[in-house]
Amino acid sequence: xxxxxxxxxxxxxxxxxxxxxxxxxxxxxxxxxxxxxxxxxxxxxxxxxxxxxxxxxxxxxxxxxxxxxxxxxxxxxxxxxxxxxxxxxxxxxxxxxxxxxxxxxxxxxxxxxxxxxxxxxxxxxxxxxxxxxxxxxxxxxxxxxxxxxxxxxxxxxxxxxxxxxxxxx
Amino acid sequence: xxxxxxxxxxxxxxxxxxxxxxxxxxxxxxxxxxxxxxxxxxxxxxxxxxxxxxxxxxxxxxxxxxxxxxxxxxxxxxxxxxxxxxxxxxxxxxxxxxxxxxxxxxxxxxxxxxxxxxxxxxxxxxxxxxxxxxxxxxxxxxxxxxxxxxxxxxxxxxxxxxxxxxxxxxxxxxxxxxxxxxxxxxxxxxxxxxxxxxxxxxxxxxxxxxxxxxxxxxxxxxxxx
Numbered sequence: 001x002x003x004x005x006x007x008x009x010x011x012x013x014x015x016x017x018x019x020x021x022x023x024x025x026x027x028x029x030x031x032x033x034x035x036x037x038x039x040x041x042x043x044x045x046x047x048x049x050x051x052x053x054x055x056x057x058x059x060x061x062x063x064x065x066x067x068x069x070x071x072x073x074x075x076x077x078x079x080x081x082x083x084x085x086x087x088x089x090x091x092x093x094x095x096x097x098x099x100x101x102x103x104x105x106x107x108x109x110x111x112x113x114x115x116x117x118x119x120x121x122x123x124x125x126x127x128x129x130x131x132x133x134x135x136x137x138x139x140x141x142x143x144x145x146x147x148x149x150x151x152x153x154x155x156x157x158x159x160x161x162x163x164x165x166x167x168x169x
Numbered sequence: 170x171x172x173x174x175x176x177x178x179x180x181x182x183x184x185x186x187x188x189x190x191x192x193x194x195x196x197x198x199x200x201x202x203x204x205x206x207x208x209x210x211x212x213x214x215x216x217x218x219x220x221x222x223x224x225x226x227x228x229x230x231x232x233x234x235x236x237x238x239x240x241x242x243x244x245x246x247x248x249x250x251x252x253x254x255x256x257x258x259x260x261x262x263x264x265x266x267x268x269x270x271x272x273x274x275x276x277x278x279x280x281x282x283x284x285x286x287x288x289x290x291x292x293x294x295x296x297x298x299x300x301x302x303x304x305x306x307x308x309x310x311x312x313x314x315x316x317x318x319x320x321x322x323x324x325x326x327x328x329x330x331x332x333x334x335x336x337x338x339x340x341x342x343x344x345x346x347x348x349x350x351x352x353x354x355x356x357x358x359x360x361x362x363x364x365x366x367x368x369x370x371x372x373x374x375x376x377x378x379x380x381x382x383x384x385x386x387x388x389x390x391x392x393x394x
Contacts, residue, residue: 036249041224079228
């Protein structure tokens with residue numbers, strides 16, 4: 001056995017050097033491959049929801065003060081598929097600039113409600129719910145006012161985001 | 170250390186490590202030594218294929234109306250999707266090359282001789298399984314190249330005497346190359362072949378460790394001294 005003095009103590013044997021080198025290279029390869037695969041696997045967690053704004057038509061076609069029902073088609077991208085769904089919404093404006101768009105389903109159990117011109121109220125046929133023109137509950141079982149879609153006006157057109165999930169009150 | 174002792178006493182992990190990684194191997198010098206890495210390289214690429222394949226299967230649909238779209242989705246929408254698919258694509262080619270080179274090395278070094286005939290036979294099965302993976306995987310992108318390559322393959326099977334037309338129909342899952350063929354090839358590619366190759370790989374590795382690695386053949390001039 002060699003006596004360990006100064007320089008010899010720092011000496012690394014060929015075997016342990018190669019062992020470390022192989023281990024490090026292996027770890028690097030495993031980290032790159034494993035990291036890529038892991039990233040691929042967990043990437044859905046960080047994918048942003050696609051914002052598909054739907055065009056509801058021209059701003060000047062909406063009568064002031066009276067809720068207007070708009071029919072439209074939602075094209076939804078579902079991974080590699082595109083699905084189409086017919087839907088509708090109630091558009092309301094008092095000045096032709098600021099718009100409120102209501103989800104067409106009653107917040108009680110999802111029945112489609114209608115606008116009653118005589119009473120100036122939204123009436124739901126299922127459980128006799130009544131909503132005011134601003135969406136607030138006047139009468140009946142609904143737990144919250146009418147749901148609103150995010151809305152914006154762009155180059156004279158009304159665009160909304162018809163989200164499916166129920167928003168919390 | 171106490172954790173290691175606990176595990177080792179209950180699993181024999183140390184003995185397993187010694188048998189697999191600290192075993193004696195023949196001394197080989199120069200480029201010849203590199204030929205002994207081809208088996209491990211094949212195993213490494215196989216591992217990559219297994220992992221990337223499992224990941225790709227998460228976003229792939231083996232149906233004529235979705236196969237190509239789902240692959241386009243992987244390529245353009247999924248994070249690192251084209252990288253993972255690239256690994257699987259090139260890994261498939263490398264796999265065939267490495268396995269073939271490994272087979273040539275064993276052949277030309279006469280390493281298949283007594284007592285390693287069983288290792289060689291299992292190796293031949295592994296080679297055929299890799300060919301099966303290549304053939305079935307080639308159809309899955311469902312593009313023109315995939316379709317016509319498989320058509321040629323099915324027609325070749327159809328040329329076999331007497332049983333040819335039956336073989337072709339079994340391969341295609343019907344009269345024509347279509348939805349049933351794609352689903353059939355997918356099942357073979359991700360279920361049947363992987364289960365079979367896992368068993369064959371374990372048997373092959375066991376035999377390699379059991380017999381030890383054969384010496385490189387001596388040069389004529391070195392013989393006898």
